Amino acid sequence: MRNRERILEAASRLFDERGVDCVSMDAIAEEAGVGKGTLFRRFGDRSALLWAVLQESETAFQEGFIRGPAPLGPGARADERLIAFGEGLLDHVERNGELLLAALTGVPGLRFRTPVYGAYLAHVLSLLREARPAVDLEYAADALLATLSVELVMHQRHARGIDLETLKAGWRGLVRALLRA
Amino acid sequence: MRNRERILEAASRLFDERGVDCVSMDAIAEEAGVGKGTLFRRFGDRSALLWAVLQESETAFQEGFIRGPAPLGPGARADERLIAFGEGLLDHVERNGELLLAALTGVPGLRFRTPVYGAYLAHVLSLLREARPAVDLEYAADALLATLSVELVMHQRHARGIDLETLKAGWRGLVRALLRA
DNA sequence: AGCACAAGCGGACCATGGTCCGCACATGTC
């Protein structure tokens, strides 16, 4: 079905023009020239539509840490990879923050049920197992990911005005402190 | 104005009966015997109404770590107080999770703009300053609080089924690892 | 008491995410 593409293009266009929060589902349907029902039949809900728009960029990031070049991908030490993962995720949020934030808003806890969170968690957990810090690894993995949550990072960047490099430095410090343990 | 009390009581009653998510603003207005406009004039929005319902319990918790007995309140070492703070917050979420979750859902980033977050942040930051770990203190404070976020804790407890004691143990381990640095 | 004024209340109204059903059209069969 070509409708799916038309909808995603219409949505992207409107998001660029007006910002994600100012685009209603009705507006997307109209811009795409389809009925509103079609949007919801194809995507289920608003959040899923936003994920679909993000998918390309999300896949690229995941490819990067699963199969890409070191230090993000395999080949570097676990501590270096963990640092690179956080820095990469911060960059990803820098580029796609608005969309990510909107995609996670609404249903509470959605974030954790997403396959994306599963992939991140599995990755961080496997790096922690390799690095063997003296803490509960599962707990630490959630804790580290919480530090990189879109909501927090967006708040640090835009409400508090902390610059990206400072966040990356904070992340490096945190990871090193934890792995030293 | 006695309306405020009537509304809060009606809301609490309905929340207990049906669960927070199954109670609409219209239902609260009807139960309280007031117009819907009155709800919004008094509280501004749904989230603020929920905070008002929570206020007593929230204030008690904050009193506890600001002025209460050690180790939660003043008198213990910073590391012990930080551990007690996290355990106390976990207990608080255990008791009020549903309401807290609902109160934070909706507006993204609301969590961080709340005076509650400000109070927690200031507290954690001051304990960290006292404990002097070798990390960026502001970054670490946000990171620690992110670990205790209602959304994450509720997910760990109810979707993943991790028990409260395990979370507390994880928190203790995390804090000790960080302060060792 | 009668009147002028202010406060604040109620519920009609709006926007938006999400649902649902009748219909149009494409496809397959004779």
Place this chain on the structure above:
DNA sequence: GACATGTGCGGACCATGGTCCGCTTGTGCT
């Protein structure tokens, strides 16, 4: 070509959070 069947589309409809305005009610002055 005519007809049966199924897919999937559109937009009316619903629920809910939030807004707004006209009116009631209480207050103070004469």
